[in-house]
Amino acid sequence: MVSSTYKDKPSGALFAFSAKWISYAHTIIAYTAFVGALVVGISLHYHNIVQNEFYGYPQEWFPSVSATIGDRYPERSFFQLFIALTSGPRLALIGLWYLLTAKPGLMLPKFVAGVGFFRTLTCGGWTYVTSTEDHDWHDIFMISYLVATLPWTLGCIALSPANPQAIKYRKYIAAAFFGTLIPLVYFFIQHKVHRVAGAYTTYAFLEWSLILYDVAFDTVTVLDFSTFEIVVRDVGGLSQGVNKSSMSLAALEQQKTKATGGIFSVKFTWRETFDTIAEVYHGYVFWSTLTGLGLVIWYFPLWFMGISGYEALVMSTISPLLLGIKPLRSAVTKHLRICHFLSLAGLLAYLVEDPVYRLFTVGFGVSMSCLSWAAQLFSENYHETRLESKILALLVGLVLSSTAKFAWWTNNPIWPIMHAGNGGQNEIGIFLAVLAVWQFTRRAPLNTGEAKDEKLEGSAFLSALGIAGLLFGFHSLLSDSSTMISWVWEGYPVRGPLASPHGWFIVAAMTGGLLTGLSYQGLVSMWSAYGIGCVGAAVLTSYTNWLGYYGGLVLAFYLMAIAGPFLKNAAKRSPAATFGLGFFFYNIMVLFHVWVVAYAFVPGGSYVREHTDWVMITMMLLIGAGVFNLTYINSRGHQTPHRSASSQHRKYHISALALINMFFLAMAYLRFPTNDYVPYHAESQIITAGIWTIHFSLDNDMWSSEKRIRNLLKELEVDVVGLLESDLQRIIMGNRDTTQFLAQDLGMYVDYGPGPNKHTWGAALLSKFPIVNSTHHLLPSPVGELAPMIHATLDCYGELVDVFVFHSGQEEDVEDRRLQTEYASKLMGSSPRPSILLSYLVTQPQQGNYNTYVSDISGMHDVEPGDWDRWCEYILYKKLQRVAYARVSRSTITDTELQVAKFVVPRRAEEKALVSVLENNEQARNWKVQEDEVPVGWRFPALLRGKGVRGHRYHVFDEPYYYLPRS
Incomplete structure (x- = not known):
């Protein structure tokens, strides 16, 4: 029996002790689990646990947490035993914390207790399911634990009792924890992507x-539980809000509110929660x-290769x-629920098979959506809080849209090009959209437009220009977190941001800008803030790698910050003038944005050819017009007052933003490239290389085609592939990037090629082999479309091999193609290494130009000189032994077949000697044999013979060609 240390031990109690010993027990046992495992691991398996996939001792000399606790016996068993013992004090600590902080009618203590229990379960998950046993589930438990750490x-x-010392320690420790995450991610990237020796040791220290x-x-709960006695009784009255410190309770509450952003001080109601979810989701649908x-x-x-007429639906x-017609405006605002429901036609469009009718269905949905939202904002303009709530719905919905695209590898799961077969979630999306509209429109409009329009300071026209620039900036740059990253990407070695994980910083900048605009509307509306935004736009447009990316972050921050003031001002005026004209000028910007790259196919295109800088300048001038309007209004003393009544709904939307950011971070962790890829037939030293024009990842029936592309590349066991017509980072292509999905799913390194600000239709390289170096080229194109080329050096079985991915100009521009041929041939000829060209010539x-590509200038050989039935796609090579070649039908994925060839990389002296002989002996080089005469590892898969699968088969020759020099 344990006696109490307190004189007022309750009568009849067997024992009593201070609850602080629960905290001490939790701390001691938890630290014993980790530190003990570290001591045992270093003592028994030091060299093993400091070894990673790239380096070992002495470059790496301190083990990571996962290597220490999960890989070997007995340290793993030691850790698991003590973590199991920790669970008792841990659950007791959570329960005591709940009892200490629970108040009648307050939901937050229940939520925090639930999060604490969830963290305990997930801790058990990543403890007892190690990464070596089941990597996916280990990661799921670990991510869940880390994500739950933020609300915990x-x-x-937020719930800390009135104890200034405890609050101070919690703030400092929390700041240290979350501050450590930034260098932790940095050094992990240095290790995983850049393979810097010693980076993992630094990462390990940060992880510990x-x-x-x-x-x-x-x-820290020791300080709170010190007056808490188990039986359980609060002997100090701390749970009742008694404050024994010199600091006032109000001051302590202010500190806690500041530390948590005030999110947890909001009075929780289910109705407000559902309202916020509905608003944000409906914004996402827009x-x-x-x-x-x-x-x-x-x-x-x-498909028309030019203006089709359907472009009018923009x-x-x-x-x-x-809405400029008052009776119609009144009718729309009185029946907003019906209008919003009609806008969901855009989501139902995926049910329409015919592309023409699907386009018209989407056009109708967009029309109703823009009409409904403009009328909705106008109808709320009498009530500051309700108006701000709807504006936040649009802006947080944009953040959610970008996050959802990241989770679906830059496709939106409810787009009309998606369906169940290619990863779409259309049915769920529509179901949630119906619920969201019903909840979103539950309040009657405050302004039906029947009253006479109020005369306001400022200009509706300037407001419309600002809205146009803002909407275009959102759509062209912020609708996908990887768009600006593709602008600044310059190839290998990596010298700038990656879509995962650095895409989150775009979302973080958007979040920060939105919160800043909420709190400091007058500040972000000033010319000085506009100047900073212009600098960000200029840096993004003019520079690459990290510097250009920093400019993009500044611009993302500014666009979101100025959005609130712009939209509030526009909502208080005639919606026909502000939103109607705003969308009109936005459409002009969309066409301008297309014309700069499609100049060869559109009227007047030559005048704006390659002028993305003009597009960016125009966008910022439009935004400047809106800023001019705001500053004029503010100078007349009509600035929008800050109203505290809006604080409650703001906190709900801020909470939504926090959850969206946590979801993005979790997906970024799951999507982080492993960089441990291996070719399909390493034992045979084979490179299987292919070239495919993927038609912007839209198949012949207007469906997104990434998964179908993936399936064929996987079945053909392609190690290196060049993808053409692959630049999708524009409004008209949906701001997508097919290579992100293919690289992750197929386990390949990826080089995006010249970015969208380089005005090409795109070239990309995917490789199972590490990309040692890559350079992007824009070939001479004085008249026609720009010709992109990637020159990459791969590490293939320890030998350096150059791969060129190239898209030549179009047929009509003869001089362009001649100049491009000379440039490309000289570039290939300058390489002394074994080389492969994957091209569209x-x-x-x-x-004609074929005889320059295949010549002494380039030193390249045709993969099959006897294949006369080619016009566009060619594979050329040198200093490699070509052993197989096939042409594979496309089915309905695109308008171009996939061509594939297999090469042996010479490594041994006798292999290099054979390749040297073949370089000068065309007859021996092109000697064909039967498939059973070559090793199994050299053969193409049999499943594509005959009728093949899913419309894919070996065609033209009906069978692959195999080559083996005569003895």
């Missing part, structure tokens, strides 16, 4: 620091519908002009 930490700070901070944060319009329009000029967005075999 902030919730504990997180463990220390995590446990220490809960140790952006999903709007960004899907360009995609379905693009399908038609893509004007679907100008429907708010109809627009020439006949044995004729």
Whole structure:
């Protein structure tokens, strides 16, 4: 029996002790689990646990947490035993914390207790399911634990009793924990991507620091539990809000509110929660519908190879002009629920098989969506809080849209080009959209437009210009987190950001800008803030790598910051003038944005050829017009007052932003490239290389084709592939990047090629082999479309091999193609290494420019000189032994077949000697044999013989060609 240390031990109690010993026990046992495992691991398996996939001792000399606790016996068993013992004090600590902080009618203590229990379960998950046993589930438990750490930490700070010392320690430890995450990610990237020796050791120290901070944060409960006695009785009255410190209770509450951003001080109600979810989701639906319009329009000029006439539907967005008719405006505002429901036609469009009718269905949905939202904002303009809530719905919905695209590898799961077969979630999306609209429109409009329009300071026209620039900036740059990253990407070695994980910083900048605009509307509306935004735009446009990316972050921050003031001002005026004209000028910007790259196919295109800088300048001038309007209004003393009544709904939207950011971070962790890829037939030293023009990842029936492309590349066991017509980072292509999905799913390194600001139709390289170096080229194109080329050096079985991916100019521009041929041939000829060209050359075999590509200038050989039935796609090579070649039909994926060849990389002296002989002996080099005469590892898969699968088969020759020099 344990006696109490307190004189007022309750009568009848067997024993009593201070609850602080629960905290001490939790701390001691948890630290014993980690530190003990570290000591045992270093003592028994030091060299093993400091070894990683790239380096070992002495370059790496301190083990990571996962290597220490999960890989070997007995340290793993030691850790698991003590973590199991930790669970008792851990659950007791959570329960005591709940009892200490629970108040009648307050939901936050229940939420925090639930999060604490969830963290305990997930801790058990990643403890007992190690990464070597099941990597996926280990990661799921670990990510869940880390994500739950944020609400646990902030919730504990918000609920801290009036103990200034405990609050101070919690703030410091939480700041140290989350501050450590930034260098942790940095050094992990240095290790995983850049393979810097010693980076993993630094990462390991930071990882162990997180463990220390995590446990220490809960140790602070010693200060809170010191007057808490188990039986359980609060002998100090702390749970009743008694404050024994010299600091006032109000001051302590202010500190906690500041530390948590005030999120946890909001009074929780289910209705407000559902309202916020509905608003944000409906905002997401708006952006999903709007960004899907360009995609379905693009399908038609893509197949027409020029203006098709369907481009007129880009004007679907100008429907708010109809609100200039007062009876119609009144009817729309009185029946907003019906209008919002009609806008969901854009989501139902995926049910329409015919591309033409699907386009018109999407156009109708976009028209109704723009009309409904313009009328909705106008109808709320009498009530500051309700108006701000709807504006936040649009802006947080944009952040959610970008995040959802990241989770679906830059496709939006509810787009009209998606369906169940290619990863779409259309049915779920529509179901949630119906619920969201019903909840979103539950309040009657405050302004039906029947009253006479109020005369306001400022200009509706200037407001419309500002809205146009803002919408274009959102759509062209912020609708996908990887768009600006593709602008600044310059190839290998990596010298700038990656879509994963650095895409999150775009979302973080958007979030920060939105919150800043909420709190400091007057500040972000000033000319000085506009100047900073202009600098960001200029840096993004003019520079590459990290510097250009920093400019993009500044611009993202500014666009989101100025959005609130712009939209509030526009909502208080005639919606026909502000939103109708705003969408009209936005459409002009969309066409301008297309014309700069499609100049060879559109009227007047030559005047704006390659002038993305003009597009960016125009966008910022439009925004400047809106800023001029705001500053004029503010100078007249009509600035919008800050109203505290809006604070409650703001906190709900801020909470939504926090959850969206946590979801993005979790997906970024899951999507982080492993960089441990291996070729399909390493034992045979084979490179299987292919070239494919993928038609912007839209198949012949207007469906997104990434998964179908993936399936064929996987079945053909392609190690290196060049993809052409692959630049999708524009409004008309949906701001997508097919290579992100293919690289992750197929396990390949990826080089995006010249970015969208380089005005090409795109070239990309995917490789199972590490890309040692890559350079992007724009070949001479004085008249026609720009010709992109990637020159990459791969590490293939320890030998350096150059791969060129090239898209020549179009047939009509003869001089362009001649100049490009000379440039490309000299570039290939300058390489002394074994080389492969994966290309689109627009020439006949044995004729014209072909004889420059295949010549002493380039040193390259045709993969099959006897294949006369080619016009566009060619594979050339040198200093390699070509052993197989095939042409594979495309089915309905694109308009171009996939060509594939197999090469042996010479490594041994006798192999290099054979290749040297073949270089000068065309007859021996091209000697064909039967498939059974070559090794199994050299053969193409049999499943594509005959009728093949899913419309893919070996065609033209009906069978692959195999080559083996005569003895």
